[in-house]
Amino acid sequence: MTISGVGVSPGIGQGPVYVLTVSVPEPPEGATYEGEADQEKARAHAALEQVAGELEARGVRAGGEAKDVLAAQALMARDPGLAIGVDALIETGTAAPRAVYESFGKYRDLLVAAGGYMGQRVVDVEDVRDRTIAVLTGHPVPGVPTTAAEPYVLVARDLAPADTVLLTRDVVAAFVTEQGGPTSHTAILARAMGLPAVVAARGATALRPGVRVLVDGGLGTVTVEPSEQQVADARRLSAARARALDAATGPGRTADGHPVPLLANIGGPADVQAAVDSGAEGVGLYRTEFLFLDRASPPTREQQRDAYRAVLEAFPQGKVVVRTLDAGADKPLAFLPATGREPNPALGLRGLRMFRAFPEVMTDQLQALADAGAGMSDRLQVMAPMVSTVDEATWFVHECTVKGLGSVGVMIEVPAAALRSKDLAATVGFLSIGTNDLAQYAFAADRQVGALSALQDPWHPALLDLIAAAVGDHGVPCGVCGEAAADPALACVLVGLGAATLSMSPAALPAVRAGLAAHSLAQCRRAAAMARGQVTAAGARNAARAALPGLADLGL
Known part of the structure; x- marks a missing residue:
């Protein structure tokens, strides 16, 4: 098996x-405490500080990247906003363990809703939460x-x-x-x-x-x-794969020299080193939500400017594509007033729609981007999420132009934008396809519902058709910044469909670089045509791989 x-x-x-089984039990809902509120608060604060100290000490012992990772977790335990939330719940009579559980739950939900890089921080939040509850309840930490x-x-x-x-x-x-x-x-x-x-x-x-x-x-x-034979074969294949990845260096391109810049998806300056080490030629998706999440007030223009400039400076020869704030509905921000309960948040006030609803937040971010790009405007590109119409794109381009931002694009995440990409291309300087959301809306399948994960398969021919429509023949460069580009086989198919650039997590870059280098542009186009000719995701994947023989030779 x-x-x-x-x-x-x-x-x-x-x-x-x-x-490994995690067995710190959830504190019972409605749990209360005896004694004074101030004593219960002090107990909660002491537990959070104990966990923070233990995480820091463990990080110091481990050293290297682990030290930074655990230091970041310790900061979660010491977050002032979290302490305020815990105190507020204790004031209502909630026991410290339950107050900690519920307060961490709000941050967890935000990360889950954000998905992508931010979503993969959920386990860190849960770990700090469980360790704190274990301290408060005397339960052993697994x-x-x-x-x-x-x-x-x-x-x-x-x-x-x-x-x-x-x-x-x-x-x-x-x-x-x-x-x-x-x-x-x-x-x-x-x-x-x-x-x-x-x-x-x-x-x-x-x-x-x-x-x-x-x-x-x-x-x-x-x-x-x-x-024993399977083990021996696996070791030989792994060695061959390692040699192939080491040999694939330099800019992304096909075997016949067709250039395909390979870019990184990042969540902030902390992700830059991994991108540089993996040979990223720039940043294709800078998710700016990390600056805004878990805050009682929005970041200042100066804080934003410094975060954006740090990434620009890390890629002196490459472009950096920044996505403006993608928040709202399922990604609420604490410092924005509630917009009311929405029956279907995925179809609600989010992305550019939310950006327009709060002009002061929009103004600060666009100005911070303009300040960060001063002297580097030829490399800074700004794009808006969740654009559906030409009117929205035109408005966004105008607002960016007023701030002095010259290279402006939009994301293709909804079918309407994909199908009318030619109209959008007449308004903006570039397009970028977000495959995760495009699949969500194409198949009416919430990406947060695990039972529907099969409908999120980026290989489905219907999704490939939408990507082909978005790339179109409109003459405006169109890249892919969804994690679909991280699959070496699918990366070749995307290039065959006409994608100008591919952006992915840094870890995936070497394999994609090697996969592209092993095939000509004609082979990529044939693989794309074969995949679109199928009726299932599995069929598309198998047909494409059959047209890309170099992948097997590379052990990919």
Whole structure:
């Protein structure tokens, strides 16, 4: 039996399974306390500080990237806004454990709604929450063995940094999680440790503890009870893949020299180093939500300017595409007044619609971008999320132009925009396709509902048709910034459809670079045509891979 997921740290690892189960119970709803409110508040604050200190100490012991990761978690525990929320609940009679649970829940929901990079921080929030509740209730915090007779494969729903930073290759052979993504801390720390890792592996926690598995962090597979031949073949394939990825350097291009700039999706300055190390030629999606989430007041223009300029300075030769604030409805911001309950938030006041509703926030962000791009305006590009009509695009271009922002584009995330991309192209300087939301709206399938995840498959021919319509023949460059571009096979198909640039998580760049370099533009176009000629996502994937023989040779 083989479980498939997403490979986020290449290499081969094998060993017995150790399943990590999280068992800090949720404090009962309606729980109250005895005594004075101030004493209960002090108890909550002390627990949060204890957790923060323990995380910092663990990070210092681990060093390297782990130190920074755990320092960031410690800041969550010390967040003033969180303390205010806990205190407010305690004032109403809520016991400290429940107050902590509910206060962290608000931040968790914001991250889940944000999705992408921000969504992969959820496990960090949950870990700090559970550790604090454990301190308050005297419940033991689950951990992982730091010694073992032989290296084991650590399997979990998801892994918090504090669970893994003190582990070594002598103890752990690989990581496997049911959740997470390429930018989750499981992925980041696994790569830093040089350990194979597979995330989004459904059903992994159902594996019997102690059963032997083979983990391929390049292919994203977990083989249960592998034969000796399977292990030997996997090791040979992994070595060949590593050599191929190391050999693929320089700007993105096809085998016959067609240029395809490969860019990184980032959430802020903290993500820049990983992008640079992976050979990103610039930034194709700078998600600015990270500056606004978890704040009682909006960031100042100066704070925004510095965050934007830091990324521009990191790519002196490449472009940086900044998406303006994508908030509202399912991503509420604490400092904005509530707009009322919406029956379907995914179809509500969000993205550019929210941006227009709060002109003071819009003005500050656009001015901060203009200030950051002073002297670098040839490389700074600004785009709006959730654009549906030409009127919206025209309004956004005008507002940017007034602020001195010259290169202005819009995202293609709704079918209406994809189908009328030619009209939009007459108004803006570039287009960028967000495949995650485009799939959500094309299939009427909320991306937050796990039961509908099959309808989010970017290989579906209907979605490929919409991407082809968005790219069109309008003469305006159209890139793809959804994580669909992180699949080497799909990246070739996207280029075959006419995508001008591809943007993805930094970890995916080497494999995509190698995949493109192994095929001509004509092969990419043939793969795209073959995929669109199918009727299912699986059929499209198989047909495209059959037209891209270089992927198998590379072990991708």
